[in-house]
Amino acid sequence: MPSSPSSRPMTPPTVWSARGRHLGAAAQDVLRLSLRQLKDSLAIDDFLEVPETEDARESVFEARWQVAGTVTVRARLTVEHDSAGAQEWVLVAEAEAPWDQRWPSPAAMFWPQDPDAAWDHDTATGLRLRDINPLPEDDKAVRRVLREAAGDGWSIHVVVHEAMTTDQRGRAPLAGMLPPGLRHRVVEHRAAPSQHRVVNWALREHDVQVPRGGAVVLPGPGAPSGYDVDDFSVRSVFLDGSEPAELIHAVTRFAALPRPLPDGAEEALTALREDWRLLTLEEELARERRLVAMYAEALEAMTKSRDLYREAAEQAHAALTAYRETAEAVPEPRPEPSAEEPASPLQQLTRTFERLKGTARTRRAPATATAAEEEPQPSDR
The missing domain is CATH 3.40.30.10 (Glutaredoxin)
Structure with missing residues (x-):
């Protein structure tokens, strides 16, 4: 579902964007021929067709040119793969200065300007x-x-x-x-x-x-x-x-x-800024320098983290050693005897025998009394 206009970011003043439809197929061939002619005539500085992956659904073309003498414009055009009857294209360009409508149209830096060209159809209507x-x-x-x-x-x-x-x-x-x-x-x-x-x-x-x-x-x-x-x-x-x-x-x-930005333009602008491939020699050197600086910062951070870890480990080891030395120097406290010493196993066994002995005596006494009562007494004669 398209997002509401109020929820989308505003179009930057340096950006030019357009969308259209190329009637018929083979839009990629039209673009290759047109871009080659524009470069040969010095209308653009250079162009590039981005290599496609196996599952790519669109072709990507980049071009770069100068306006007002010193202002560089970078533009990225995507065109969907051959489809029945028409191919939709999206073009986003960004300049190093706020866009001036008197500058050449970016569409003219990609597409041929013949009156009978088939690329200039509005997508909505x-x-x-x-x-x-x-x-x-x-x-x-x-x-x-x-x-x-x-x-x-x-x-x-x-x-x-x-x-x-x-x-x-x-x-x-x-x-x-x-x-x-x-x-x-x-x-x-x-x-x-x-x-x-x-x-x-x-x-x-x-x-x-x-x-x-x-x-x-x-x-x-x-x-x-x-x-x-x-x-x-x-x-x-x-x-x-x-x-x-x-x-x-x-x-x-x-x-x-x-x-x-219209629906789909934000993604196209992000791709222009982040996936740009058509670099000059100076831009490639600058990119390599940025990568070297980034790697150097990462290495420095890793080295600093390693040193901090080593310092923390050494401090922990020293603290553990000091603790062990202190523990060996202080005698281990003897447990205080309780108010009532627990009985030894021998004492417990003796007490058990005493209980059993007492029980046996108690049982024999009634039996002896009964026998005495039953013994016949001698009669007086």
Whole structure:
């Protein structure tokens, strides 16, 4: 069961995260080819595919690059093994400084940016991350899609209502106008002119409404601290090919709000920090030095414990020796005789014979008296 937003840790300011779905199989092959090309073009410093165990359920790729000249970014992407129809992936990146949305998107440091690439599908709704997604015509389907969007903690979902049917100029995706760091985290939903009422009916349970001809940024599960629907609603969006500055500003401000890590992101971030394999030579030397220092501390602690044990044993031995010498010097006290000395075995045997002798005498006396009474007396003549 997913944990509540309030029970999850907050997203660190240095972290960028995204989740998506690659349609079809062989996502690992796409990543290997893309990462090789990015390294050859110097877009990334290096990459690594982590060797898999026999029971592994996913493949792991690591990459490292520089932003703003001196800031290092480390990123870890996991993609599940081939499954029927789609492969889910999770990408977490962490920089040495607070994340700037003007930096390149980490997704672009792993995946190819071809328009027809199959990796950029939102996991919650299955919709594209870099394109416009018209809402379904069926009212129930609209409600289902928006409910899925409102419950997604990974992507930022924006609902735009067209005041009138747009031409080709109004079909420009919002993603291409956003800062690079947001282009692969935003899902754009488009409502046709006739869908304004049904969209607001579907969003009513989330306490959100879309202005006619405007747009709104959905709060997601557990509205972030500082979210006010009026602050993230845009009254008018001109879909004429011009840059919707007010909407871009609303999306950028929303992305900057403190938000809890989405379900599964905490484990991915922990793996990035603790299981990192792609080390530079300097990092390997630093790690070895830390290991040597750790072993030295452990050895010192063991030596100190051994010395303390030896000292305690010597003190105990000295105390035992002193006790024995004192015990030998003091004569053992003789037990005081009791008020009545116990009888010896010979005395006890003598007393027993005396008792038996007395008993025999007592028994013979009545017998003699009886015999005397029965003896006939001589008669007088």
